Every structure is written in C-alpha cells, then in structure tokens.
Amino acid sequence: MEQLSRRRFLKISAATVGAGAVGSQIPVVSSLAMGSKPPAGKVETIPTYCEMCFWKCGGIAHVRDGKLWKFEGNPLDPMSRGRLCPRGTGAPGTHYDPDRLSKPLIRAGERGKEEFKAVTWDEALNYVADKFKKIAAEHGPESIALWKHGTGARFFEHVMRAYGCVNKAAPSFAQCRGPRDIGYLLTYGTGLGSPEPTDIANTKCLVLIGTHLGENMHNTQVQEFAQAVANKATIIVVDPRYSVAASKAKYWLPVKPGTDMALVLAWMNVLVSEGLYDKEFVAKHGHGFDKFAAAIKDNTPEWAEAETGIPAATIRATAREMAKARPAALVHPGRRVNWYGDDAQRQRATALLNALLGNWGRKGGLYLQAGMKVAGYPFPKFPEAGKPKVDNVDERWPFADEEVTTGLREATITGKPYPIKGWVVYASNLIQTLPNEKETIEAINKLDLLVVVETHPSEIAGYADVILPDTSFIERHDDLYVGWGRQGWTALRQPTVAPPGEQKPAWWIAKELANRLGVGQYMPFKDMDEYLAARCEKSGIDYAKLRKEGILMGPKTPITVEEGAEISFDTPSKKVEFWSDQLAKRGFDAVPKYTAPEKAPDGFFRLITGRAPVHTFSRTQTNLYLRDLMKENEVWVNAETAAKAGLKHGQYVKLKNQDGVVSNRVKVKATQRIRPDTLYMVYGFGHTNRMLKSAYLMGASASQLNTRYKVDPLMGGTSIHQNFVTFVKEA
Amino acid sequence: MPRFGMVIDTLKCVGCMDCVVACQTENDVPFGHCRDWIVTETRGEFPNLSLEIRSERCNHCDNPPCVTCCPTGASHVEGFGKTVQVTAEKCIGCKACLAACPYGARFVHPDGYADKCTFCLHRVKEGKDPACVSVCPTHCMVFGDLDDPKSAVSQLLKSRKHHTILPEAGTKPRVFYLT
Amino acid sequence: MIEITTTRHNPLVDPVLSVWSWEIPVYLFFGGMIAGMMILAGINMLKLAKGERAESFYSVQTPLLGFILMNLGMGALFLDLAHKLYVYRVYMAFEPHSPMSWGSWVLLLVYPVILVSALIRLPQAWPWLGERAPVLQRLSDAIVASPGKVKLLGILNIGLGIGLGIYTGILLSTMVARPLWNSAILGPLFLVSGLSAAAAMVHLTASLVPGHPAPRSFLGGAFAMLVQPLGERPPEPRTADGLVKADLAFLAVELVLIGLLFIGLASSSASHVAAIDLLTSGKYATIFWWVVIVAGILVPLALQWLELGHRIPHTILPALLVLAGGFALRWVMVGAGQASHMIAATGM
Incomplete structure (x- = not known):
C-alpha cells in the first residue's frame, strides 16, 4: 500500500503500488484501447464455465472480431446467477498474460x-x-x-x-477442506463438498469462524452474504482480524488465534446449560447427547474468556442470538480450515454446534444438496x-x-x-x-x-x-461439470x-x-x-x-424439511453423533476437546493467512487485470505493534520464522484492523520462479514461512497457522 | 430527459473490485489505469472499529468543474442523461480537468486525451446497466434516473440514509452512498 | 483514527496529482513576465503620447524579446499538452466559463500587440531589415507619427498585460478541488510577481545585452525602453534607479499578497489549512522559504534598498534573484497546489 498523506492523523494508502510504475511496466494493449469511445466490433458470445478458481461459475465469453473481449456471468447458472467475481471477470487477463507458458x-x-x-x-x-x-x-x-x-x-x-x-x-483435501469434510462426515455421515450447502440467503443468524466472505470470493456465498446483510440477519464473525465480513457484523469476536475450539465449546455449553438448543432435533436425531453434554460441562464462557480473550458476556449473548434464530441460524462450515492440526475435531465441534441449532436440512441452515443424473x-x-x-x-x-x-x-x-x-x-x-x-x-x-x-x-x-x-x-x-446445490x-x-x-x-x-x-x-x-x-x-x-x-x-427436488425433504444420517448410529464411538474406538476424543495453543516466543507474532478477492492461490498474480489491482501482498500489523517495532505503514520488511526462514520483502500495513499479537498475509505471493516475470519477488510467500506444521491425526491435514514470525528490517 | 445517477449500498459492498475489472474489460481501459476504484475507510481503534467501503468513480456532477475549466468543450454535459462526457477528438490534453476534479476521477489516456467513467452510456442506450452495476456480486449498485421519483435510485434515496463524497466542493455529485 | 486505502493507481493522479511538471511553471513564469513588460511598456507609451519625456525610462529589450519569451512560454505549454495534434481545437471554440479558453484567446491577441509594438523599433534596431523591407519602415513611421496610435497601443499593452498577468493566477484559483490555489489573491499575486520579473528582466538585459549607440531621435529614445537595447551603456543612473524603485514596490506588494494569501487560507476550511502546510512544512517548504521568500524577495529588497541609497553599486544580482524567485514561486505553487486536495468534512 502506498502512502498518500499523513496529515491530520490520516492515513491514505493505495491497495496497489504507486502510479507511474504500474503504467510503465505494463504494456498498453493499444489494439484494445478505445478510451472514452464506446467499444465497437462484431461480437460473438460463447458460454463456458469458469475455472479462475474452483467455484466453477457459468460464464459467457464475448469474442469481438475474433479476440476475447470480456467474460460475463451466465444468468442461467445457479452459481454465478449472471455475475462473476473479479477473477472470473478478469479471465481475459489470463488469456492475454504475457508470462504464460507457450511452448513445451x-x-x-x-x-x-x-x-x-x-x-x-x-x-x-x-x-x-x-x-x-x-x-x-x-x-x-x-x-x-x-x-x-x-x-x-x-x-x-x-x-x-x-x-x-x-x-x-490433491492438496484440496489435506491442505484445504479435508478437515471440514471429515468433521462433518464423522458427525452427520456426509462431507459437505463444494459448494457448501449453506442457505445464507435465508438465514437469520450467520456465524463465520475465520471465513472471510467478500475477501474470499466464493461467488454464490458472497452474493448470499450481501443478501443476509440486506435482510439484517445477525452476523457474528470470529476472526483475529477485522475482516470485511467482520465490518458487516453485529458481533466481531477478535479471538486469540488457535482458541476457536474453546469458543465453540463454550457456545455449546451455553446452549446446553441454558436449554436453548433444539431439543426436538437432538431427541429425534442425536446420538450420545448426554455423554456429550457431560463432556462440555466445564467449558463455560468464563473458562473460554481466559482462553479466547472474548468476554464471557459476549459469548453468552452471541450463543443466545444463535438460539433465538434457530433453526435459521447457521455456523458456516468454512473451507480452507487446516489451521492448527486439530482441525477435523474443531470442524466436528462446529458441526455439533450446527446440530444443537437443529439446522440440518432447514431453511436458513444447511440445506440438502440436490444433484442431477448425467x-x-x-x-x-x-x-x-x-x-x-x-x-x-x-x-x-x-x-x-x-x-x-x-x-x-x-x-x-x-x-x-x-x-x-x-x-x-x-x-x-x-x-x-x-x-x-x-x-x-x-x-x-x-x-x-x-x-x-x-x-x-x-x-x-x-x-x-x-x-x-x-x-x-x-x-x-x-x-462436464455436474453440480450439486439447491438444484442440480x-x-x-x-x-x-x-x-x-x-x-x-x-x-x-x-x-x-x-x-x-x-x-x-x-x-x-x-x-x-x-x-x-x-x-x-x-x-x-x-x-x-x-x-x-x-x-x-436438473430437476427441482425438496432440499429442506420446510419443502418436505426427509433427513437421514449415514453414520454408524444412523444419527447425528454427538458422541462418536468410531473416534473413541480409534483412541480419539469422542467429543472434541480443547488444547491451548503454544505461546509465541518474545518478539514473535503468530502468522495467519487468508485470501484476497482478486487472486486465486499462487495462480493469478500475473493476470493483467488482477495484477493491476494487487501486485503484491502486505503484512497486516497492528498499528501499535508496528509503532513498538519501529515500523512505518508502507515500508518494506522481511519476516523471519521460528526456524530462521526469512521471507522476501513485504509491505507493512499498519492498521487497527488486527490483534496486536497476530500478523496476517494473503498467501500465494512472493513468487520465486523468474519465468513469472511480472510477479517475481513481488510480496512474500506465506507458505515459505510454513516450516513448522502439525498433522491432523484423524485425516492427515497439515496446519498453516502454527508459525511465529518476527520482523527483519531491510538495510 | 433523464438525469442519471448511481446509488451504492456500502452495507452490501465487500470491496471485491469486480466493478473495476468489469469496467476495464467492458471499456478497454488500458492496463495500469482505472475509471473506478475501491476506497476503504476504517475508523476507530482496535477493537472498536467501523469500515466503509465505497466503489468510486466520476460523480457526473450537476455542477461539474471539469466541464467549466475545459477550454475546448471536449468535456461536456451530454444531453442523454445529463452525464459528463469527454469527446476525445476535441481534447487537447491540457489536463486542467484532472486538476479541477476533486475526486481524482480522470486520467490521461495513453493516447493523449482525458478519460473517465462514461456511466457506460453505450450500454445504457441499449437498455442495460453500466458494466460495474451489472457485474456486482453483491447487487450493491443501482443505476437510474434521479429525476424520476418512481425510479429505484429515487426510491432508495427517499428511504435510506445516504451521503455523497465531498459535497462541500459544491459539485453536486450524483453518485450516492447508502449507509 | 482513520485509515483510508484506495485501489486507484492512475499515472499522474496517484498517489498525488502531478499532471503538470516543469512546463506549466515555465509557461506561467514567462507569461507573467511578458504581462509585466507589456504593462511597463504601455505606461511609457501613454506618457509618450502625452508628450512627456518618456525616453528617459531606459529599456534594453531587443524588439523581439517579448516575442521570443512568448514563444518559449508557449513552447513549454505545447510540450505539456498530452493530445498535441488536437491543439488547434482550442481555437475552434470559445468557452466563456473556462479561464484557459479566455487565456488562449488573450494570448492570440497578445501576439499581434507584441509584434506591432516591436515593429515600431524594428527598422532601427535591425536596420538591415528596415532597408530591405521599406513597408516595415512605413508602418513604423505611421504609428510613431500618431500620438493617438501610440496611446492606443499603450492601452492595448496595459489591458492585455493585466489580463495575461491575472489570468495566469485565475487559471489556478478557480479550481475548488485544489485548496492551495483556491484564493482570488492568486491573480494579483501572479500579476505583481510578473511585474517584478519584468522589471528585473529589463534591468538584466540592459546590463548584459550589448546595446547599439542610443539613437539621437526623440522617438528612438522613447521607444528604446520597449523594444531594443538602444540606450546608453551603462544605463543612466536615473533610469536604473527608476527600475529599482519600481521593483522595490513590486516586491513589497508581492510580500503583502503572499501574507494575505496565507491569512486567507489559514482562516478557511481544514482543506485550506492543510494546503498551507504543504508550503510551510511539507516537501516544498525548503524552496518556498529559501528561494521564494528569502532569496527571491527579502534579499533583493535589501540589496536594492542599499543600491538606492548608493551605499552599494548597482549589480545584476538582485535582478537574477528576483527572476529565480519568480520562477520558484510558480514552480512551488503549481507543485504544491496539485498536491493539495480537499479533505472531507467528515475527516477524509
């Protein structure tokens, strides 16, 4: 981010780096440059589904005089609903990317x-x-x-x-959604797949744990998230960072990284101890609820406050908000959830929280996915x-x-x-x-x-x-892509x-x-x-x-109880497993348990990572349009932390982790929007392949710093948020 | 004759920049330039914060200083929708309009003329919304006739709290932000 | 605490507006100086038309100095244009609300007035041309022989000079978006600064440009101040003193106007207050304080004061300093003015 002005305690910065440089480095495709004259030419439209990311929205390519002009959403497509995300819209920037591989x-x-x-x-x-x-x-x-x-x-x-x-x-399992799918599989007998069956559009209370919709451009969900905001749904965001989603929330819980499980257990403790959970659902579909209730008996909000830094009163208030809205209350299962190495159990905890809200197959909760036969x-x-x-x-x-x-x-x-x-x-x-x-x-x-x-x-x-x-x-x-959703x-x-x-x-x-x-x-x-x-x-x-x-x-079938759908569970007990015998049999916790995260050494901060709306993984940094909007990442540092470390907003710094690995240089974003003990980066930057000319050494690679990782004993997921880093100032 | 304006719901907007990319592809905006952009404004101190995200562009002001200062009439108020437009063939590239705009909405096209948001008049004439409006995944933007009390933009302005950018400039901007 | 980020990254606009580089200050500087020269010349033409002994006002401009400076200024202006092939468009329209349109048309009138004024002395200053183009001699004679025409020419010089001088300031001051420029004082300030630069330039050329022997004729001497280095060398003390006196007055007024500009901005909105900071403590502060104020105004004031008292000899140093200060004023105002921007009432 570029500093514009520091007067009157104001900080004005640009999300992309300054002016002239951008213009001079990127060739102007003058054949495309029409300026204020309206575009002209013979246009042909061809539908195809997008793969700028894994969401696979339907789009329509507009080809003008034989050249790719623009890519728009396909109104027939249930994922894009006629509106692509910035990466999809920017697809022509990948087609024209001069850094592409061209020959074997x-x-x-x-x-x-x-x-x-x-x-x-x-x-x-x-x-x-x-x-x-x-x-x-x-x-x-x-x-x-x-x-x-x-x-x-x-x-x-x-x-x-x-x-x-x-x-x-495929890294999409152990390095991404695997812990979630296993957590849900163990609880409900089914993983969630993609897209997650979240009825965000109709929910009255949405809980996002680390999920940063809006920065994380899962198109359909972002569209529905905006609907939920417009519908004045109660939004509760758990994130050490004041994400865009957090800014839309009634409750932002800036949780201490690594303690999410404590928060989820405390929420369940409130729902159970105050008798606010969906008793009918639990009685009908729950397995081992009493043993579960006993197991979380001590996970009180007061206990969780000490772990998470979230006041017990806030934990109670948010739990009650969820209970008030249930079954149209939804704890988003998340997607890239391999954070601390015990993620399948944490995801199982959120699955159980959803179960207490009785939202399985309910409007405003988790709907039942419908497909079509091909x-x-x-x-x-x-x-x-x-x-x-x-x-x-x-x-x-x-x-x-x-x-x-x-x-x-x-x-x-x-x-x-x-x-x-x-x-x-x-x-x-x-x-x-x-x-x-x-x-x-x-x-x-x-x-x-x-x-x-x-x-x-x-x-x-x-x-x-x-x-x-x-x-x-x-x-x-x-x-063909045969999709599962509200309708196949x-x-x-x-x-x-x-x-x-x-x-x-x-x-x-x-x-x-x-x-x-x-x-x-x-x-x-x-x-x-x-x-x-x-x-x-x-x-x-x-x-x-x-x-x-x-x-x-595909055919329209009922996807919620409200529409007449029947629910069933493919677990060993054929019920929602509050107590998991199969976990117990293998020597694991039958009910998720909390382990406190390690403390950062003095002068070190926990590094967490996330996504930006204009990039996918490490794949799009040279896309002409997307690079134009974000050509390097930044490290978010709490403004006070930055001041104490002698760092100025906008300066470059290197990060060194606990194993001595030093990153490429990265710009400091000194901000109020993050906990003082936590640093944040968008991952996928800091490319080291010289052939990626326009992205080479732009920003720092978060994964390069991920040298200390824990492996999820249940399913082999590897953690991404277990590293501590400190600053190395550039000479 | 309509008087076009835009109403943008900052509560819905997530700042994904889709509007920026859509504008660039739709209008062949040269790489390294933009006709619209995202501003985020964070207030408060951790953890008591608020954030406003705005998709900004030319405000097609009722009282446009860029038109006033233009020595050739290249910058003008177009009859259709009373929008502010630039005729490239009349522009000498003196850049006075860039300096005169309080919003920084204009830039010099690499071909030499002043360039900026057109409200996608070429699309509007075909009955479509501007590219930024029609791409937005959050549906946070609405485009229409401010002089028509029945239009969606007028209705939103009637029912919701809103502000414009730098109203004190006296430019009477026509892009409104719902809060 | 407010944090603002923007994704905008347009060249010349971000992170701070910088659409005008050296070309516009050069243009404004020469424009102001020519305006000053025209006013000085016009005043003397009026005296002359009344039959006063205006020849004593010593001028060493070559007949075409104004024309040459004008072309330099206009050249710089042209270099600044981004769409050069379309420059003719400025004369395909008159936009009454646009200072730049007014300025363009004023410039179009300034040219013939400068050339006609030059014409008066051209045959003598450049006898070779005068002999070969008798028509120039006849035209020159026709003007010189008629006090009415001389008076008209004087009025035109003064009128267009004031217009040109003020326009260079008004051009900037009408932009509400740039708080530093947003003051009506800018017009008079640039006008007076132009006058002081003109006096300095006249002084400088009088001292530096090798002159012809002063013509014996009444008219030749009278017009020497306007058009050619036809005075005595070195300039007679009375003339030099006259220029120095005028310059002292101009510099003093300029200082007052800068003070008024600051008072005006300081007592205005937050945006305007912030704009002053750009000059007094920002990136432009060093040049503003040391070149514009100290070297460009205070030192020449002091030196010329001493010169008038004949405590130190006349040198070209004050003139050089005034010219440097005059250019620096425009450079600083154009640069800092672009950097100044409106701050939202809500705190943007």
Whole structure:
C-alpha cells in the first residue's frame, strides 16, 4: 500500500503500488484501447464455465472480431446467477498474460535452475512416455504419481490409472477442506463438498469462524452474504482480524488465534446449560447427547474468556442470538480450515454446534444438496491395481477418505513402502501448496521424472524435467461439470477463443500420452466434442442446446424439511453423533476437546493467512487485470505493534520464522484492523520462479514461512497457522 | 430527459473490485489505469472499529468543474442523461480537468486525451446497466434516473440514509452512498 | 483514527496529482513576465503620447524579446499538452466559463500587440531589415507619427498585460478541488510577481545585452525602453534607479499578497489549512522559504534598498534573484497546489 498523506492523523494508502510504475511496466494493449469511445466490433458470445478458481461459475465469453473481449456471468447458472467475481471477470487477463507458458519445455540445466529448451509437442510427449515406460519397467507403474487440482486433471487421472498409476493426491483435501469434510462426515455421515450447502440467503443468524466472505470470493456465498446483510440477519464473525465480513457484523469476536475450539465449546455449553438448543432435533436425531453434554460441562464462557480473550458476556449473548434464530441460524462450515492440526475435531465441534441449532436440512441452515443424473462415458474397465497406494499406509490417518498429500511426499522421500520415481503435477503449485517446501524439494530430488502441466510457470514448474503448457480454461474443452446445490445442474466447458501460442488442452495432452503409453484404447474418442456429445446423448441432454446455453438445470427436488425433504444420517448410529464411538474406538476424543495453543516466543507474532478477492492461490498474480489491482501482498500489523517495532505503514520488511526462514520483502500495513499479537498475509505471493516475470519477488510467500506444521491425526491435514514470525528490517 | 445517477449500498459492498475489472474489460481501459476504484475507510481503534467501503468513480456532477475549466468543450454535459462526457477528438490534453476534479476521477489516456467513467452510456442506450452495476456480486449498485421519483435510485434515496463524497466542493455529485 | 486505502493507481493522479511538471511553471513564469513588460511598456507609451519625456525610462529589450519569451512560454505549454495534434481545437471554440479558453484567446491577441509594438523599433534596431523591407519602415513611421496610435497601443499593452498577468493566477484559483490555489489573491499575486520579473528582466538585459549607440531621435529614445537595447551603456543612473524603485514596490506588494494569501487560507476550511502546510512544512517548504521568500524577495529588497541609497553599486544580482524567485514561486505553487486536495468534512 502506498502512502498518500499523513496529515491530520490520516492515513491514505493505495491497495496497489504507486502510479507511474504500474503504467510503465505494463504494456498498453493499444489494439484494445478505445478510451472514452464506446467499444465497437462484431461480437460473438460463447458460454463456458469458469475455472479462475474452483467455484466453477457459468460464464459467457464475448469474442469481438475474433479476440476475447470480456467474460460475463451466465444468468442461467445457479452459481454465478449472471455475475462473476473479479477473477472470473478478469479471465481475459489470463488469456492475454504475457508470462504464460507457450511452448513445451525440457529441462536444459540442473533441476530447479529454471533452465529449459523449447521443444515440439512430439519431442516432449515422447520424452515423457519413454520415462514412464522406464520407471514402469524398473519399479512398476505405481511408482509414478499424479498431483492434481481442477477439472483439467480429469483425463490425466484417467490415462494414468489405465496405465496402472494408482498413486495420486490433491492438496484440496489435506491442505484445504479435508478437515471440514471429515468433521462433518464423522458427525452427520456426509462431507459437505463444494459448494457448501449453506442457505445464507435465508438465514437469520450467520456465524463465520475465520471465513472471510467478500475477501474470499466464493461467488454464490458472497452474493448470499450481501443478501443476509440486506435482510439484517445477525452476523457474528470470529476472526483475529477485522475482516470485511467482520465490518458487516453485529458481533466481531477478535479471538486469540488457535482458541476457536474453546469458543465453540463454550457456545455449546451455553446452549446446553441454558436449554436453548433444539431439543426436538437432538431427541429425534442425536446420538450420545448426554455423554456429550457431560463432556462440555466445564467449558463455560468464563473458562473460554481466559482462553479466547472474548468476554464471557459476549459469548453468552452471541450463543443466545444463535438460539433465538434457530433453526435459521447457521455456523458456516468454512473451507480452507487446516489451521492448527486439530482441525477435523474443531470442524466436528462446529458441526455439533450446527446440530444443537437443529439446522440440518432447514431453511436458513444447511440445506440438502440436490444433484442431477448425467451418464458417464462408456470407457473400458481399468486393469486391476498392482500395488496399494503409498500415501496412507496402515491407515495412519484412519479417517482420511481421500489421498493424503504429505503421505505421498513422504513416501517419495523414504521410498517406502515402495519407491515413487515419477510425478505428474497438474495445475498444483506444490512448492507453495504443501507445507515446508524443503521436504517437497527433497522429494523432487528423488525423482527420475517430474512433469508439470500448467498454464503458468509456477515454482514447481521451475523444478520440472518437462513442462507441458496447458491452455487456459477459456480456450479449451473439459469434462462436464455436474453440480450439486439447491438444484442440480450441468455446465459445459468449451473453447471460446484460440490459445495465443502452442498451448494444448489438457485432454489432448492426456490422450496423446495415452497413445504413446499403449493405453490409447482408454481414450476411445476423436476429440472432446465427440466425447461430450456421447455423454449428453446417453443422458438425454440436448448437446446443441447445451453448447448454446452453457447450463442445463436438473430437476427441482425438496432440499429442506420446510419443502418436505426427509433427513437421514449415514453414520454408524444412523444419527447425528454427538458422541462418536468410531473416534473413541480409534483412541480419539469422542467429543472434541480443547488444547491451548503454544505461546509465541518474545518478539514473535503468530502468522495467519487468508485470501484476497482478486487472486486465486499462487495462480493469478500475473493476470493483467488482477495484477493491476494487487501486485503484491502486505503484512497486516497492528498499528501499535508496528509503532513498538519501529515500523512505518508502507515500508518494506522481511519476516523471519521460528526456524530462521526469512521471507522476501513485504509491505507493512499498519492498521487497527488486527490483534496486536497476530500478523496476517494473503498467501500465494512472493513468487520465486523468474519465468513469472511480472510477479517475481513481488510480496512474500506465506507458505515459505510454513516450516513448522502439525498433522491432523484423524485425516492427515497439515496446519498453516502454527508459525511465529518476527520482523527483519531491510538495510 | 433523464438525469442519471448511481446509488451504492456500502452495507452490501465487500470491496471485491469486480466493478473495476468489469469496467476495464467492458471499456478497454488500458492496463495500469482505472475509471473506478475501491476506497476503504476504517475508523476507530482496535477493537472498536467501523469500515466503509465505497466503489468510486466520476460523480457526473450537476455542477461539474471539469466541464467549466475545459477550454475546448471536449468535456461536456451530454444531453442523454445529463452525464459528463469527454469527446476525445476535441481534447487537447491540457489536463486542467484532472486538476479541477476533486475526486481524482480522470486520467490521461495513453493516447493523449482525458478519460473517465462514461456511466457506460453505450450500454445504457441499449437498455442495460453500466458494466460495474451489472457485474456486482453483491447487487450493491443501482443505476437510474434521479429525476424520476418512481425510479429505484429515487426510491432508495427517499428511504435510506445516504451521503455523497465531498459535497462541500459544491459539485453536486450524483453518485450516492447508502449507509 | 482513520485509515483510508484506495485501489486507484492512475499515472499522474496517484498517489498525488502531478499532471503538470516543469512546463506549466515555465509557461506561467514567462507569461507573467511578458504581462509585466507589456504593462511597463504601455505606461511609457501613454506618457509618450502625452508628450512627456518618456525616453528617459531606459529599456534594453531587443524588439523581439517579448516575442521570443512568448514563444518559449508557449513552447513549454505545447510540450505539456498530452493530445498535441488536437491543439488547434482550442481555437475552434470559445468557452466563456473556462479561464484557459479566455487565456488562449488573450494570448492570440497578445501576439499581434507584441509584434506591432516591436515593429515600431524594428527598422532601427535591425536596420538591415528596415532597408530591405521599406513597408516595415512605413508602418513604423505611421504609428510613431500618431500620438493617438501610440496611446492606443499603450492601452492595448496595459489591458492585455493585466489580463495575461491575472489570468495566469485565475487559471489556478478557480479550481475548488485544489485548496492551495483556491484564493482570488492568486491573480494579483501572479500579476505583481510578473511585474517584478519584468522589471528585473529589463534591468538584466540592459546590463548584459550589448546595446547599439542610443539613437539621437526623440522617438528612438522613447521607444528604446520597449523594444531594443538602444540606450546608453551603462544605463543612466536615473533610469536604473527608476527600475529599482519600481521593483522595490513590486516586491513589497508581492510580500503583502503572499501574507494575505496565507491569512486567507489559514482562516478557511481544514482543506485550506492543510494546503498551507504543504508550503510551510511539507516537501516544498525548503524552496518556498529559501528561494521564494528569502532569496527571491527579502534579499533583493535589501540589496536594492542599499543600491538606492548608493551605499552599494548597482549589480545584476538582485535582478537574477528576483527572476529565480519568480520562477520558484510558480514552480512551488503549481507543485504544491496539485498536491493539495480537499479533505472531507467528515475527516477524509
């Protein structure tokens, strides 16, 4: 942030860095520059679903005189409802991004030195196929693993499975929503998936714990959040930082980081001890409630006040607000909730809090997701898997229901139970995504092959042996997206404009690889048009209409009790498990228990992280539009803390964590909007791959500082908020 | 003849900057420039705080100093909607209007002329809302005729507390912020 | 405590307005100086038309000095324009509410007046041209021979000079968005500063530019002050004293006007009070205090006071200082004025 003026105790700063620099560094696309003259040209509109992030909103690309002009929301789409978020709107900035990968590259220097030579697609694919065959011959195909994120990975997963590669992992589980899904799975018998079935639009009381809607642009939820604000719903925000959501709240609870569990337990204590919970729901659907009530008996608001810093009276008042609004009271389950290593239990606690409010399948609570049936493509059956997966041997994390990333990484390092010699990484920047990059690099050094399929030269691409440039979502076909929500729907992804260079769509790369690996029969279609037409035909969907409209809605079914839906629970007891026998059996707490967080060493502060509305992970920092709005992150420092540390608003500083790791320089945002003992950064910045020219060393990487992480014993999630940092002033 | 204005609900606005990006793509605003932007204003001391977020742009003032100072008539009040517009072919690039605007709403287009928000008149003429209004995920912006008492903007101004930016400049701004 | 952030990042506008760099101060400086020269010349033309012995007012301007300075100023102005090919548009319209439009048209009138005024002495100052273009000689003679025409020319010089001088200040002062400029004093201030710069320039050229022998004719001497270095060298003491006296008065008035400007701003809104800070304690304070006030006004006042008392000899130093101070005043006002901005009544 740039300082504008300091007069009269005022601070005026700019969320992007100053003026001239921005203008001079970014080339003006003069062919696009129309100024105050209204835009002109022949415009064609093509619907497709967005993948600037994982929310997958339906959009409509406007192509003017053959060039991508703008991307608008598709009014038929239940996710965007005709309005995209800034990243979706900024999709043309990814298409035109000069820092994109353009040609297939093969490593020319030492691994990790970012030296590559451009090759033809044939050379690159033959190279990859030859290495696959060599590894398969020496160790078996199971020794090649896939890392994945997003829709485009679909056919890589398919082709690699056909070849016998059983190992795979997605950071979206253990590094994101996994703890939540397991917490809910243990409690209700179902995870929540995406989008979370939160009826924010109709809620009368919304509780956000760390969820910073508005900065966290989960489009549909942000739209409904604004509705809730307009409806004057009671909003309660728990966050060490005065987030945008907190500014809309009736109650902002600036909780001490790491003590959220204490707060949730105290809330439940109030609801139970004051008899404010939904007794009918609990009596009908609850399992082990008495044992649960006994377990939380001592978690009084007074006890929690000492832990959380939130006054007991506030805890009581907010609990009563929830009770007053129930069942239209909703504790948002969150999404990126892998904070402290005991997250599945904390998420289970919020699930139980929701259960006490009796909001399952209720209007203004958690609705029951509805989907639609779409037939799969008639693929041939996969061969039997040769060996078991390596990521979670002996059920080390007994409740993980997806692959654990750090388990796969560890197996790569140790070579146990068997060696992992090849990685294919699809759209997943493992250097920034996984905790402790040292371990990731150690694993990479054990590999005979690292293939990175990406649109941008991410940090992981810098370590690749082969980089295969993917088209961006707006230039390619992908599989159908069959969405679950208030009503099921099917969305189509189709190319709207040709890629600017030699990029090829993910499905094509996978298909070409399949041919070279001798498993071409598993991709028995000419192209995606044929594939999609076949799926549609089998499902009774008018493909021509879908191509024209982009979205097809499924049948409307009841999703709340109010609408006539029946609720049931797929837990062992077939009830909501206030007491979890399966946890107890495995030696875990049957009712969530609170563990106090460690104290920061003197002069150190706890670093927490979050999202900005204009960026997705570490993927969009070079997008022309989004970079224009936020080209570097800032470290939020309480104004008094900053003054004590001798830091001025807007100055650059480096952060050093408890393990001595020093970040790139980052601007100080000295603000009242954060607790004095806490620092905050938006993650995804501080890129170190030189090929990302416009984002190189802009801001600091939060994940680089995440060297001390705890692993969730239930499901393998890795923490992101367990690091303490101090300031290193620049010379 | 309508008199266009905009009403923005700061309670709903989350400052996501979607309006900024939508304007840039819709109007081919050159990279590094913007016709609208987000201002956040935090008051108070931890933990007693309040925050106002505003999507700001040209206020299409009733009394526009940029039009007054323009030596060529390039900056003018357009008949349609009484909006403030710039005719690029008349602008000499003297930048007086940039200095005269209390809101900093104008910039010099890399092609040399003064540029700013047009209220997306080209869209409005087609019966659409301006790009920023129609993209907003929070539906916090409403565009319409301030002279029509039945319009949504007039109704909102009648029923809700609101303010403008720097009314003391005497410019009579036509972008209103609901609080 | 108020924290304000903005995502706006337009070049020349953020973080502080800086649309005008050196070009506009140069233009305003030359514009003001020419205005001053025209007024000084006009006064003497009126005297001349009445038959007074105005020739004693010594001037060493070359006939085209005003024209040349004008072109320098206009050149700077042109360089500042961002849409240069469209500059002709300014003369395709007259916008009565726009000071800049008024200024543009005034400038269009200033040019012929300066040239006609120059024409009077051109044939003699530049005999070579006078011999080859007898029409110039005839035109020159026609004006010189007619007191009515001389008077008219004098009135035109004074009128346009005042217009030009005040316009350079009014141009800025009409902008409500820039509190530092937001004072009607700016017009008179720039006018008086222009007059002092004109006196200094005349003084300077009188001392520095090698002159012709003073013409013997009545009219030649009379017009020497306006158009060419046709006086005695060094200037006769009476003339020099006259210029110094005039300059003393101009500088004193300028100081008073700056004081009034400050009083006006200080007793106005928060925005205006904050604007003063930009000059007195901000980024521009050093130049304002040391170059504009001390070197540009106080020191020349003192030196010229001593010169008048003949306690020190006449030097060009005061003139140089006055010119530097005059330019610095405009540079500081243009820079700091852009940085000054309105502060919302609610605390923005």
